[in-house]
Amino acid sequence: MSAEAVVFYVFGAITVLSGAVVVLARSLIYSAFALLFTFFGVAGLYVLLGADFLAATQLLIYVGGILVLLLFGVMLTHKLYDLDLRSEVTQFAPGIIVASGLFVILIAVAVRTQWTAGPGRPPSVTTAEVGRLFMGQYLLPFEAASILLLVALMGAAMIVRRRKLA
């Protein structure tokens, strides 16, 4: 087995197993920390795919931002003395049936489709090229995304603001 295969299987196993822990763990805190390992695993797969800029972005935004926000959400919506922070599970059997059915269908599509093999893009440094594309060909979506982010953050601050009830 080549080194690439070993690294792929390690990161793939980390991703899928910790993803399973996220979904199946009883405690919300366990779920949040398993999510950390899922994000790390996906970042490792990005590196393996030659997307170095995206891997760094994944770590900065998902681990540094979104995960911290989710932990704040867990902490702020429970009373502090409420130590076990359980999350209720309902409809477990139908959920398992739907999710595993979906999994089988997706696997069948992935394996049986003849994917047109392009020239491919061997891993190389991408940051400069990504920046050039964002500032050139994809400038409009880039600006739209930044406006969206601004509006969403202002809206979020607006929603949580405590206001006097009329």
Added chain:
Amino acid sequence: MIGLQHYLIVSAALFSLGMLGILTRRNAVNVLMGVELVLNSANLNLVAFSRFGSGNLQGQLFAVFVIVIAAAEVAVALAIVLTLYRLRRTSNLDEADILRG
């Protein structure tokens, strides 16, 4: 040789797990974690197609946009969850039925 299909299979597993989390969990923050898993699996697919497909960077650029939208989504969703908690003292989605007539 690790090819496109290996990544598609990992991504399919991640997507199904996220779907299971969305369907079975009742805590709003936990459902958001399921949504994050689904978004990550979509991103993994985009980057894998970018690597093995036509050979340009568009898949990676699209993944960056997905990350931006995920950040916006989590910020707004957590604001809503906090407001719900302030109103009803719960983050259980089944009890969030204020809008029901």
